[in-house]
Structures are given as structure tokens and as C-alpha cells.
Amino acid sequence: MQTQNKLKDEEKNKLFIQAMDNFRSAETLDEILSSWQTILSLTHLSPNSGIHIYYYLMCKSKGINWCKDFKNKMDSKLKQMDMNHLTPEYNEQSVVVVGAGPGGLVAAIESALLGTRVTVIEKRTYLSRNNILHLWPFTMKYLNTLGAKIFYPKFGVGGMDHIGTKQIQRLLIKIGLLLGVKFYFGHNFQDLHKLPNQDQILTRCNPHIPDLPCTLLIGADGVSSTVAKRYDFNRKTFVHSLSIGITFNFNNTHTPEEISLREFAVASIYHPAYFKEIQDKFNIQLENLVYYQGETHYFVMTIKKNSLIDRNVFKEVKPQISELIDCSNVKIPELVALARDIATFCGVPQTNEIVLNHLNKPDVQLFDFSERIQSDDASRIIPVLNQKEKEIAEIAEPEVEKSSNVIVTLVGDSLIEPFWPLGTGCNRAVLSALDAAWMVHELATKKPIDDIVKTRQGCYLKMKNALAETFMEPFKISVNPYTRYSTRRL
Numbered sequence: 010m011q012t013q014n015k016l017k018d019e020e021k022n023k024l025f026i027q028a029m030d031n032f033r034s035a036e037t038l039d040e041i042l043s044s045w046q047t048i049l050s051l052t053h054l055s056p057n058s059g060i061h062i063y064y065y066l067m068c069k070s071k072g073i074n075w076c077k078d079f080k081n082k083m084d085s086k087l088k089q090m091d092m093n094h095l096t097p098e099y100n101e102q103s104v105v106v107v108g109a110g111p112g113g114l115v116a117a118i119e120s121a122l123l124g125t126r127v128t129v130i131e132k133r134t135y136l137s138r139n140n141i142l143h144l145w146p147f148t149m150k151y152l153n154t155l156g157a158k159i160f161y162p163k164f165g166v167g168g169m170d171h172i173g174t175k176q177i178q179r180l181l182i183k184i185g186l187l188l189g190v191k192f193y194f195g196h197n198f199q200d201l202h203k204l205p206n207q208d209q210i211l212t213r214c215n216p217h218i219p220d221l222p223c224t225l226l227i228g229a230d231g232v233s234s235t236v237a238k239r240y241d242f243n244r245k246t247f248v249h250s251l252s253i254g255i256t257f258n259f260n261n262t263h264t265p266e267e268i269s270l271r272e273f274a275v276a277s278i279y280h281p282a283y284f285k286e287i288q289d290k291f292n293i294q295l296e297n298l299v300y301y302q303g304e305t306h307y308f309v310m311t312i313k314k315n316s317l318i319d320r321n322v323f324k325e326v327k328p329q330i331s332e333l334i335d336c337s338n339v340k341i342p343e344l345v346a347l348a349r350d351i352a353t354f355c356g357v358p359q360t361n362e363i364v365l366n367h368l369n370k371p372d373v374q375l376f377d378f379s380e381r382i383q384s385d386d387a388s389r390i391i392p393v394l395n396q397k398e399k400e401i402a403e404i405a406e407p408e409v410e411k412s413s414n415v416i417v418t419l420v421g422d423s424l425i426e427p428f429w430p431l432g433t434g435c436n437r438a439v440l441s442a443l444d445a446a447w448m449v450h451e452l453a454t455k456k457p458i459d460d461i462v463k464t465r466q467g468c469y470l471k472m473k474n475a476l477a478e479t480f481m482e483p484f485k486i487s488v489n490p491y492t493r494y495s496t497r498r499l
């Protein structure tokens with residue numbers, strides 16, 4: 010009987026090790042979630058167990074090398090936090106993050122590390138973004154502290170300082186799951202509400218998620234943020250000169266010829282001869298051009314509107330830029346031909362096909378970045394009342410309103426839309442996510458919410474002006490903003 014049980018345990022352990030390894034190497038969202046489901050069912054862990062999932066799994070995976078590496082990384086992060094977290098005060102907080110882009114995922118991971126219950130709501134059900142993000146030295150270092158290399162061994166190899174959007178999402182989702190973050194993919198955030206006669210603030214989504222409490226709402230839902238709109242953040246639009254961008258991806262088959270291609274970022278004001286050659290050869294006038302090599306050959310550039318018109322890319326020349334570049338007005342074969350000319354000029358072999366996106370369409374995209382949206386405030390205090398409280402508040406009882414307040418904060422592109430040639434987007438998303446996680450700490454330590462909002466605003470003003478150089482050594486990488494921003498006052 011004992012031998013039989015031992016055999017059963019050995020078999021179970023083998024399955025567990027296999028499931029953990031499958032999880033680590035999973036590529037698509039479906040693969041990540043199904044291997045995670047296997048891990049949960051083999052260990053009988055509930056997805057609601059928060060950070061205990063991490064401790065249980067690390068204890069059980071002592072024989073798995075990558076888990077040891079991950080635990081070492083997390084141990085040093087926890088040690089570095091230098092505060093008394095993981096206490097019931099942290100566990101009482103329920104953080105809801107809207108959006109599983111880089112900003113939302115970092116906010117979720119850092120909040121989970123504090124011992125808070127974290128849920129991420131993401132409307133998409135797939136990871137399909139091929140755009141490659143340039144990362145500052147600070148962001149590279151930060152991602153290394155999370156163990157990025159464990160899940161994406163090519164990370165940082167040979168001084169590489171960029172990563173595909175879907176690769177960063179993939180590795181951060183895995184880290185989040187291991188730290189007990191709960192994910193709902195395929196759900197659209199709608200608003201916060203209270204059930205009649207109840208005090209708890211809940212999150213309303215479509216499709217519905219039952220009983221999802223929220224003590225801090227983090228809007229990381231990109232430029233068109235539902236959270237910012239729903240909670241009346243004052244967002245201003247800054248209009249710049251007309252700038253049309255194009256991104257496209259060609260398959261990378263990693264032949265020696267392709268591997269030898271050098272990555273570059275050039276601007277026409279510094280390399281006029283290079284850009285004149287492109288114009289003379291293909292009738293394409295560019296202002297700048299960036300090429301990165303990752304899982305794909307990735308290109309991003311600013312193109313003159315007239316070049317697109319001359320190359321017959323539009324069905325109709327419309328005066329409104331948004332209507333002009335709308336996909337319904339774009340002739341995809343002509344745009345692909347233009348992309349092919351540029352890729353060939355840069356050395357991508359003609360035999361390499363353009364990558365297809367999740368809709369099975371060529372992954373080539375026009376975007377307008379002449380206007381950029383920016384929120385005045387990083388956070389707002391929002392009263393969420395049930396019917397009875399609303400009635401009392403109406404007859405002038407402001408105290409009722411006060412007791413039902415919740416902080417809503419924005420991170421990443423929803424807070425400040427990036428200007429892509431500066432490569433600030435993902436980097437500032439990470440910084441603002443760390444700032445948002447600091448609010449979790451302050452809520453748990455019962456700091457008055459007006460003060461929490463004030464500190465966050467101070468962080469935002471610092472973050473807005475952050476550039477790559479500002480965030481190199483000697484600053485420490487931590488959720489504590491006083492260790493990241495060169496100031497003692499926020």
C-alpha cells in the first residue's frame with residue numbers, strides 16, 4: 010500500500026514538474042492559461058489564494074531550477090522593499106487593474122508582491138501585438154529584477170534593449186499568475202457600483218464577473234481609456250504638426266543573411282542622403298525610420314501624407330486625417346507593396362512574407378500621432394454610493410459621500426499618450442505602474458486618501474519629465490518613489 014502511494018506521489022510530482030515547465034515555455038495566451046489551470050488542479054490551489062499561491066508553488070518546486078531562479082529574484086525584491094508588507098492590512102486591499110498591457114501588468118505584479126489581492130480585467134483574449142518596444146536601461150534593469158530572462162531567455166542578449174509587446178505581456182502575465190494575480194480575459198470594464206444596502210464597492214464588467222470588490226481601481230486601458238472617460242479625468246489634447254506613422258512586420262526566418270542585418274534608428278535631418286535614396290527609388294518620403302529584429306523584422310517610421318497619396322494607398326483622399334487613414338479607406342495591397350519596398354531596401358529578403366495579424370490580415374498599420382492626449386491628474390477620488398446612500402447624500406450629508414470614496418488612478422498610455430520616436434511609452438508605463446503600486450502601500454498604512462492622491466500627483470509630475478538618462482544608476486528600483494525620483498519631496 011505504502012509503495013503504491015509512493016508511486017502515485019512520484020507520478021503526481023512528475024506531472025507537476027511537466028505542468029510547470031509547460032507553463033514556463035507557453036507562447037499563446039491559451040497555452041499559458043491551460044497550463045496554469047493544470048498547475049492549479051494538480052495542487053488543489055484556489056485561484057483566489059493571492060500571494061499564497063506563490064509561496065506554495067515555490068515550496069513545491071524546489072527541484073525545478075527555473076523556479077529556484079525565480080524565487081531568488083522575488084526574494085531579493087521582497088527584501089529590498091524594506092517595509093512591513095504582507096500583513097492583513099495589505100490583504101484587505103482589493104486592487105482591480107483594467108488592461109493587461111505592460112503598464113497594467115507591472116502595477117498588478119507590484120501590488121501582488123505587497124500581499125494585496127489583485128485582479129486584472131483585459132478585454133482581449135489573445136496576445137497579438139508585434140510592435141517592438143525600445144526599453145531604457147532603467148526598464149531593462151527593472152524587468153531583470155522580475156526574472157524576465159527566465160521566461161524569455163533572449164531578453165537583453167548581446168546588449169539588446171527592446172522587446173516585442175506580446176513578449177513582454179507574455180512574461181509579465183506568467184509572473185503575475187505565479188504571484189497570485191487573478192486574470193479575466195475577454196471582459197470589458199464598465200464601472201464601479203454597490204449593491205442595494207451594501208457597503209462593498211464592486212466592479213461591473215461585460216460579460217459579468219460576480220463579486221469583484223475594489224478598494225483601488227487602476228486604469229491601464231490605453232489611450233482610449235474607458236476608466237479615464239467614465240471617471241471624468243480632465244484629459245487635454247495637444248496638437249502637434251501632422252505626423253503619420255506606419256508599422257509593419259515581416260517574418261524572420263533567422264537565416265545568416267537576416268541575422269547579419271543591423272538594427273538602426275535614423276532621422277532624415279541627420280541622414281539626408283539615405284532618405285533621398287529611398288525617395289528617388291520608391292517615391293516614398295520618410296522623416297525617420299526604425300528597424301528592430303526580434304521574432305519578426307519590425308519597422309516603424311513617420312511618412313509624409315503626400316507619399317501615401319502618390320503611392321495610391323487611399324481609396325479616397327479625405328480631408329480629415331482620421332478618415333483618411335481609417336482602415337476602411339486604405340488599400341491594403343498598395344500599403345503592403347510600400348512596406349515591401351522599404352523592407353527590401355533595408356535588406357529583408359524578398360522571400361520573407363509580411364506577418365499576418367490575429368485577423369489573418371497583413372500586419373501593417375497606419376497611425377496618426379499628430380495629437381496626443383494627457384491627463385491633468387494621475388488620480389481622482391470617486392464616491393461610489395448605493396441607492397440609499399445616494400438618497401441621504403442628496404439631502405446634504407456629505408459625510409456619507411466621503412465614507413464611500415474610492416481612489417481611481419491611471420497608468421501608462423491612459424495617463425499620458427507617448428510620442429513614439431522618443432520611445433517613452435512602455436518606460437513611463439512601468440514608472441507610473443510602480444507609482445500606482447505605492448498607493449496600495451499607502452492605503453494599507455492608512456494614510457489619508459487626500460495625501461495619497463497628492464503624493465501620486467507629485468510622482469506624475471516627476472514621471473512626465475523622465476527620460477532614459479534620469480533613470481540610470483544610482484537610483485534604486487523599488488515601488489517607493491522616493492528611491493526612484495531625485496527628490497525628497499513629492
Ligand SMILES: Cc1cc2nc3c(=O)[nH]c(=O)nc-3n(C[C@H](O)[C@H](O)[C@H](O)COP(=O)(O)OP(=O)(O)OC[C@H]3O[C@@H](n4cnc5c(N)ncnc54)[C@H](O)[C@@H]3O)c2cc1C
Nearest residue numbers: 108110111112131132142143197198230231421422434435
Ligand atoms: C507603433 C507604435 C510604436 C511604439 N513604439 C514604442 C517604443 O519603441 N518604445 C516604447 O516604450 N513604447 C512604444 N510604443 C508605445 C507602447 O506600445 C505603449 O506605450 C505601451 O504599450 C503602454 O502600455 P499600457 O499598458 O499603458 O497600454 P496598452 O499597451 O495600450 O494596453 C492597454 C490594454 O488595455 C486593454 N483595454 C482597453 N480598454 C479596456 C477595457 N474597457 N476593459 C478591459 N481592457 C481594456 C487593451 O486591450 C490593452 O491590452 C509604441 C506604440 C505604437 C502604437
